Amino acid sequence: MSAVTTGTASTDSVAPAQGGPDRVADDPATTAADRAAIDQTLAGCVVLVTADRRAGELAAALARRGATIRHAPALGMVPHIDDAALVAATRDLVADPPDTVVVTTGIGFRGWVEAADAVGLAEGLVATLRGARIIARGPKARGAIQAAGLTADWVAESETSAEIAEVLLDEGVAGRDIAVQHHGAGDDGLDAAFSAAGARVRSLVVYRWGPPPDPAVVATSVRATAAGEIDAVVFTSAPATAAWLAAADAAGVTDGILRRSAEGGLVLAAVGPVTARPLLEHGAQPLVPDRGRLGSLVRAVVTHYGGLEALRTVAGPLHVHRNAAVLDGHVLPLTPSGLEVLRLLARARGRVVAREELLAVLPGASTDGHALDVAVARLREATGSRTLIRTVVKRGYRLELEETP
Template sequence: MTSPAPARPALSAALGACTIVIAVDRRSTELATALERHGATVRHAPALSIMPHIDDEALISATRQLIDAPPDVVVVTTGVGFRGWMEAADEAGLADDLQRALTGAQIVARGPKARGAIQQAGLTADWVAESETSSELGEFLLAEGVGGRRVAVQHHGSGADGLDALFARAGAEVVSLTVYRWGPPPDPAAVSRSVLATAQGDVDAVLFTSAPGAAEWLATARRESALEAIAARADAGRLLVAAVGPVTAGPLRDAGIPPLVAERGRLGSLVRAVVTHFGGGHAPGVATAAGRLELRSGGAVLDGRVIALSRTSLLLLGVLSDAAGGVVSRHDLQAALPRSGDSAHAVDVAIGRTREALGVPTLIRTVVKRGYRLDVADDIADHTAAGDAANRPREDAS
């Protein structure tokens, strides 16, 4: 019996207590593994699936046309699509012939992922659209002139993007290649659960690697009446929404959600951006007497230490953190707790359990006859105490 492969060692705890939704189909396992090695809990919720056309007769027929009459220009819009085309040619026994047909062509790419696939196939990209948009790619080729030239266009999963018609109007002979299409999500219920959990605060980050996938996830959020809450959490900095590149970020910006955009348009760059955000002090937090405190969906990070906490403790700490050292009454804390009823004693019990879990009892101070406050650092307390300092009742030592 074959032993299971040993787990890869953790790289850091930067994403400890973070729950991250990846709305990705292709290479989702690779992305999840990279995030988990930094301590994240990953939820898979691909909003679309990729439906390959490896056996598509139209694709093979177009490939044969290009072998018989090689193109002058090859337009590569996606890395996954170009790799799929090469795989389809290989399955049909046409790989070597296609390689020779493309060797003399000018090859242009819509972004770094497309360029990487071209290089992987043993070819060279002559030009790469920095904005990763089809419009920039089209403008470049029109400026160079495509009249009378044979142009092969590999399309992305959304189908035609206007390039065929654009080049044809300019006098080009266009050969269109659709290698894959976007299909329905593998598990629609998982997508719905992910948007509801995100709106409720049970998710720290959502990651996207394609514009159609981002658009469909947002459409699900609208159908579930969750988009407004998601946008509000993102705008407040309590939710990180990250995109692999500027094109993927487009639907997010259109929905009023400010995205973090990876610098290099690669999965590795996306992971680094997320790790840097949470591990580099960019996530919301408050400086306390016990160190910086950040709250995440699965717990807290206190002075770099990841602490698992119950939802009740997280709700309490959230209210106290928002007060930034100000006193919060038992009544207000009680209102934030589920199932506390009319019992103020439930607040005291929850505070005790939270102190015990944190391991720093003095982090939450009792203000006699008034409530509780977070023991923030002196420089913050100086700015927040003005309203309380005049006749503040005494505090106990806990």
């Protein structure tokens, strides 16, 4: 997978995500201790979820690993379950069965069967599909097909419409009758390619992408990302990726977002190569998991942050993020002032930080040395280590780093 490194940040300007059961990336064989360790990995990181569908599931999986979640759905999903055109197209298929059916999405196929069932056509639709050659665009589409009691005759390993077009066109489609169940972004060129090659093509759109539920939230999210208030943005569909980038263009902050990504201050993570394409076209280098699954996306983000270099201190590895600090695998119970003092000490990487410089990050404009001493004492208590923060008489403080051979 490709990856970018990241810094950390926080924001309250984007709507918090609504959580749900974490069914995305947990391994049943993982021990409680392992899960506790995983949960610390994203502590202090702010992750923006741009999805509408399954957003709660994705957000819950990230939050369980310590992330602060913000939610800005870049697009809404408009179902066609009551669409007269879909019903009419389904009746047409049942009356005049195709020889090939292409299923592009699991949710779309399930919605199609549900829409047919609502008007008494489900039995006829399933019987029609059973007599056709069924092509699935990936495992999720195949799973939905199997749930309907059917079997996919061929599954695109790359999970792309391009592979479906390549295989069927190589076989030859002239004179064939092909029905294509489309996803919300449209047909990916399948209709035109098959028609040009001599096939009869019938399209069925079960849902479509609509405007975002709250455009103002999306606009706020792109500005917050450019301003450094978001650590990672996760994308689960190409249309939503393109829509979010379009919002960034409209706000005039695309260059700032790309700059943060290139400099390592922002992770742009996409569930698969198709979803990543709009980011690549903008010149970004997104984090893309090896498998196009939400669970794989979560693991990729966790692995990325877990692989960032820690500051090796005498009390254990130290990561200092915008919202939290993790020492030896444990999130420290720090006040905002304590976190800022620790951040400054960590940036110095063992060098002495002057008292005046440390006083400057405390609230207000205090020059009272006693206030700094109290803040450092509380910080020492929170870290649980008497040796981590060293006092350098008449100069300031420094972190005690682990000696390297």
